[in-house]
Amino acid sequence: MTRRNVFALLIALTGAGGLFAVLIVYGGTGEALPALAATFLERSIADSAAVNVVSTVLLDYRAFDTLGEATVIFASVTGVSALFVRAHLIPQSRGAGILVERAIGYLAAFFWLFPVYIVLFGHLSPGGGFQGGVALAVLIILLNVVYGTERGASILTTHRLHLFEDAGALAFLLIGTVGIIQGSAFLANLAAGFPGGVPGRLLSSGAIPLLNLAIGIKVASGLATIFYEFLASWDKAGARWKP
Amino acid sequence: MQIMAFTTAAALFGIGLYGVISQRDMIKICIGLSIMESALVLVLVAVAFRAGAEAPILTPDAVRYVDPLPHALSLTAIVIGAGVISLALGLTVMVQRRFGTTNLRAVLSRIQ
């Protein structure tokens, strides 16, 4: 064990011990929920008619937070794209072999169904725009791995993915602006006149399914863009990259 | 159960921190960062936990629910963590392209 490892071990033990002490003192094992959480749980049905309280918090009470989160994803996609701006995707026709291709071909319809289900039922069951969007991005990655990037990247080009991402972000902002037009707050839900419906039905809880759909499209295309950027390469003749 | 989760979260945080400090390869450092981030999400979820309470999906026969607010926050943290790690990996690839290695010590000696 070198001196550097001993030093790292000491720092790590200090960090873990400090975190543990803070958690034991301030972590709280109080039985009653905080007042804010109790209010959220009580008023979720009345305020936005959504059964899944997490999606109510995410897309109604703290929707502005979610807008910030979408902005962070946008920034990270922009950063990765800027890093790989000189690189371009060299399509490969070689896939994972005939057996895997045929098997995935039979299963692909069910694979598409799952992320769509997660996104559309976000206000009723666990899931939502983020989970479904990432699942959709992983599905795009899987199809690219199985069938080779030649077919995948010719259907979903980076350009089209960027368009989808911008459309998702714009849809989120437009749905938020409806609240201002109706004389309520930005990203207001039922107060902005969206129909509440019967809680527990698929078509209910106002703007939350629409926001889920917008976020799902945005996250899926953003993360798929990051994956395509990681696949891109610099051609051999290209000069060394200079900062 | 909460105490067990807190202990594990502290241990995982320590393991991730050890990886970040002791490793010299940038991809290994990214792995350590990812473990630290998961540990902090575990802290948030454990703070929200109440013994015998249900998941925050409203059902007619459930009485007590866990705290939904930290769940929303930790969802945000997970997705942002994925963005941060992918940006860090992009920077790693660029460093490899510029210096021919991802070993931080070799990169630092090349700069000086």
Added chain:
Amino acid sequence: MTAYEFAFLFLLVLLVVAALAAVLVRGYITSIIVLSVFSVLMAVVFAFLQAVDVAMAEAVIGAGFMTAIFVGAIAKTRRSS
């Protein structure tokens, strides 16, 4: 200690072992695969703690997306060195 708590404790021990292996193992690909196993275990722990939304996000991101991105980065940094 109920069976539920015992199963939870077993999962937590597995989680720590997986994290240690991901940090200490030498190979890159081995490390990434262990990290994705770690993410799946973490998702099960979240489901035990009644955080179903977070569990779904962790499973999809940690085991799916991050593995793909890490493998892509490793393929790029190992090839030309």
